[in-house]
Amino acid sequence: MKAASYDAYAADNARLRFGDVPDPRVGPGEVLVEVRAAGVNPVDWKVMAGGLDPMIEAVFPVVPGWDVAGVVTGAGPDTPEFANGDEVIAYARMPIVRHGTFAEYVAVPAGFLARRPVALDWAQSAGLPLAGLTALRMLNRLEVGPGDVLLVYGASGGVGSVAVQLGRERGARVIGTASARNHDFVRTLGAEPVAYGDGQTARLRDLAPGGVTAVADCVGGQLDTTLAVLAFGGRHASIADPAVGRHGGSSIWTRPDGAALTELAGLADQGVLTVEVSRIFPLPEVAAAFDASRTGHTRGKIILIP
Template identity: 85%
Template sequence: MKAASYDAYAPDNSRLRVGDVPDPRVGPGQVLVEVRAAGVNPVDWKVMAGGLDPIVEAVFPVIPGWDVAGVVAAVGVDTPEFEPGDEVISYARMPIIRHGTFAELVAVPAEFLARRPVALDWAAAGGLPLTGLTALRLLNRLEVTAGDVLLVYGAAGGVGSIAVQLGRERGARVIGTASPRNHDFVRGLGAEPVAYGEGQADRVRDLAPGGVTAVADCVGGQLDTTLAVLAFGGRHASIADPSVTEHGGSSVWTRPDGAALTELAALADQGVLTVEVSRTFPLEEVAAAFDASRTGHTRGKIILTP
């Protein structure tokens, strides 16, 4: 099969290649997925730079990628949940970094999989798993409910845009930071947009003089604003700044979870949840996709289509 891979850590794309590699084995309880779309996330190129090496083992050569939408090509022994031809999605991060989703085929544990939501095309479905599960875990950790005033940093990004929609679905009032060019997009998701940068805390306070009751940090580096606008007794959590735990917040790390992904797929099919796709790239242009992700200014998701 064709796959992207790198044979050593690198801070850039210098070790990244696309070429033929052996097809993956399909073990008991696993499903072989023919990849139709794979979401590109900042963690993919951060892992390639060695960012997770202190806590997660890598075996080279590494095929990057943790998101996948595709068609079941085969199933392993004792895997009655799925059969060839099923359309599925998954956040396919394994305990050891080696066999990822930026390939024509990937083997995934059955419990990581959910049925593809029919309301999402292949590209959008491939962009849902990691961002959707991360946003869901953030809002569950914050225990967001109706009556909350939720502040989402990075509301136009992959995780942030899903967090906005999940917050609105729960009945919260949502305020979202974004660049002015994305304010109409953020409004369309159901949030009140606020420009990020200098004066951000003042602008949030103008909208919520009593403070916000929950903060979902999807970008990092926002602790000063959080502490300035959080109401007494409010909750805050971050996916990008572990230091929040020193100030009463929670640091969130996403786990593969087929049941939670099924919940997200149902919301998509109910019309509650959409996935914005910014750009798609063929597998051969994975380096360009990484470069686009590195800019940090992407609205929604970047997708690879093997």
């Protein structure tokens, strides 16, 4: 099959290739998915740079990618949940980095999969798994509910835009930081936009003089502002700043979870949740997709199409 791959760690795209790789094996409890779309996440190129090597082993050559939307075309033993032709999505991170989703086919454990939401197209569906599960896990950890004032850093990004929508669905007032060009988009999601950068803390205090009760940090580097605007008894969590744990917050890491992904797909089909897709690249242009992701200024998700 055709796939993107790299044969050694690299901080840039120097080792990244597109071409023929062996077809994936499909083991017990796994299904074979024909990839229709794959979501690009910053972790994909960070893994390629060796950023997770201390905790996750890589077996080269590595096919990158953890998000997928596709069609079931085969199954290993003990997979009664799915049949050929089923349209599915998954956050397909495995214990070893080797066989990813930036390929024509990928083998995925059945427990990672959910039915694809019919309200989303293929590209949107592929952008939901990791971002959606991360946002859901963060808001569950924060116990966001009615009466909360939720601050989301990076409200226009992949994780942040989902966190905003989930916060609104739970009855919270949501404030979201974003660049000025994304303020209208943040408003459409249901949040009150605030420009990041110099003066951010003062602007947040003006908007929420009593403080915010929950903070979802989707960008990192915001701890000083968080501690300055957090109300007494407030909760905070970050996906990008482990230091929050030393200040009463939670550092969030997300694991594959088909049941939670099914919950998110249901919210999409109810019209509560959508996924913004900023750019779509053909799979052979994975290097360009990585470069776009590295800018850190993407609205919503970047998607690859085989």
